[in-house]
Amino acid sequence: MGLTIREKAEYVGTFRGVRVYLMEMLARWVPTTPELEVKVLFGRHIWDLAQHADALGKRAFEIRAPLHYTLRPSEEYQRLLEEISGCQGTAERIHGFYSVILPGLEKRHGDYLAHTDSLQDEPTVRILDRIQLDDARMRRESQALLAEIPLRLADPEWPGRLAAQDSAVTQFVVPGSGVTLAREVAS
């Protein structure tokens, strides 16, 4: 069985909410990260994340949610985002975002794609496919940067622990967390 229109809207709204959060996180990191090369990397990826959020926000309206419908993820996933967002070291910021958050989102996109009907929900599928390509490029660019400038993690095992914490998140979307669908707002 596939997803109801409300479930689809909740997923799309949550994916968008996470993208906006990540865009703002990189924006906060730009002036507070010392290395020029890293500022430039974050600055370029802010635009990628904004475009993802924009596409998801427009798609939400097509599936009967308000335009740019934005939902917070579950508390346990939000805590993970906040832990990474609070990192002060450049290496931690890079590993936390590119090696933990993005791969975790790739898996969640995959879960959604596995459950939705790819014909009925083709526009969402296309958007997620494009996001996956962008995320893969962003990760490659971070790897190239790490090869260029020496950055050391204070605790080399930290990303692995964080990735395990991400994998242990049982719920990403909060069912029924959406305020209403657009039709109900209008009425």
Next chain:
Amino acid sequence: MSGQAELDPKLFAEAPVRDPRFTVVDRWKECRLFPDGHPEKEVEFFHRQMHEELNSVENAARNLADFPEADWEIRMWIARQCSDEARHVLMFRRIFERRGGTLGQYPVMSFQYRICTKIDTLIGRLAVQNRSFEAGGIDAVKVGIDDAWRRGDTELAELYESQGADEIVHVRFANEWIRQQVAANPRNGLRMAAALTHGSRAFAQVMGEEAVQGIDYAADQSGRLEAGFDAAEVKQVYELSEARRLENLARKRPGGGS
């Protein structure tokens, strides 16, 4: 470091962080300013410009981080600006290194960031950063493009053309959004005016008279029209810039006062 009084903390926010390769100074006269014809003049300028672009990335990023409640459309433009300015950093770094420079070779300034992030409204920041600093960039880039083509420096002319096109986009989106905001609430006009006064006072502290007296070009009228200024605004800024240009030229003539 400079032996001068600190910049007025009422006008300047904290500087963004830098890695140890860079030496950051407060005032224009503390930069390594080479005379016309000096072999390092161009490379020093590229280095300083690269860093100005970095300040622009940081300003745009702060605008996203500090104003999460702003309309999504303007946030999209600002996110785009982050990416464009980051690309400009790479463009200037590439030409600077190709022409023999090394990162951190010359002092740099963070005045744009320190002035803009001291302003607490988005309309104020966009008025100062996009509508003033970047619009001034449109004027300067036009001169740079013409000069680079005249000298047969294709690489530089293409860089400036690309940068200039991006700057026009940044000024235009700010102009359009500011106009909407002022139409929606006239108090926004007052907020913008306060920010421009702040920006102007702070800019004078950093640059001093010498920097302004060195400007020998007028405003780029067609570039500014394309960037969303109206005809009256362009006429006014052109007349002011042309008067300044003639005054500066007169000063440079023998017996002209400098």
